[in-house]
Amino acid sequence: MNATSTPRSRNRRGQGERLRADIVAAAQHLLDELADDQALSMRAVAREVGIAATSVYIHFADRDALVLAALEQCHRDLVRSLERAESASADPVARLRGRLHFLGDWVRKHPGLYKVLHESTLNQRNSMAFKQELTERTTAAVQRCLDAGLATGGDAEEVSLDLRSAVHGAVSLRVNQPDLPWPPLAEQIDRFLIKLGGIAPAAVRPAG
Template sequence: MEDTETAAVRRRNARGQGDRLRDEIVDTAVRMLDELADDEKLSLRAVARAIPIAATSIYLHFPDRDALVLAAMARCHEELVRHGDEAAATQPDAAAGLRARILAQVDWAQRHPGLYKVLHESGVHRRLGMPFKEVMVARTVDGVQACMDAGLAPAGDARQAAIDLRTAVNGMLAQRINEPDLPWPPAREQLDRFLAKLVGISPR
């Protein structure tokens, strides 16, 4: 008969394998969504074939396709926040940090337009919402408030200014992704105008 210690080790290994498979499923969904640029075109069977595993194995980790899309978008959002944090941390002041954070978002969106569309325009977003995106909102509010506190922007309602700024930036990126052939000005120049008009930060 199997002793207690051996049984415990086997259970731990099984959980570890399950975690690895879950990560692989999410990784695969992220890659496919970047290519598809539409969560409605993603199927669990297609994800399973790409790994490859049995489609039933996905249901051990995700109850349906929406849950998988949501997990994939949460991972993308974490990456966006991390890139923004790293970019902001290298800057000499709050205004430069806010600008660098948003430019990191712009860079990510330009490298992953399909994922950016799903993150902001997907059916899952409309049906379930993506509450994890509040982290990015909070980072932007904190960035605007830091500019105000440092005298780099006029005092005011930091949250409202941050929401206006995010709306402008997200709109800019969505239009560039959806209408790439239009003669867009450099994104950095457009961002500087947003920062000046919506937050009151002098252009660099």
């Protein structure tokens, strides 16, 4: 938090959406630091942006509405980044592996946002339907591996669920118990692909 933020000049007409985006970005930053949606205050967000707290309420009725907007934007950005990571290769296994590895790396960099996105009280009270997109895209990535004959795990939705459960469990444990002697996450994800996805080790970790 920047306690010395200078007051923000009044937005010109038509710049309301820019201010809203700045408020959402500030909320994301603070949520990543706090790792707790209940610890976030509208006043703290206003200070981060350099505006009066009343300006935040013009765009968001309450804290829950702001946190939801911040998480939806976070998820939207994550989906785009995952798609870029996946598209770096034409090989279906490499694309699925890149997706899962990127997710693990993102959580390592943003453990606070991860906790709020998946473990917060708001998450427990709200369906957050926007998260379904990530689920569907992971299932599609698994289906491409099955269609190419590179995975033998069975139904794409079942394999996707198993993989997501394993990866989320692995990263959540690291976020909540960081001092335990965890093995390298990348190696663990590769084992998930082999054991849960039915992908040959050589396809997951090609030589050279």
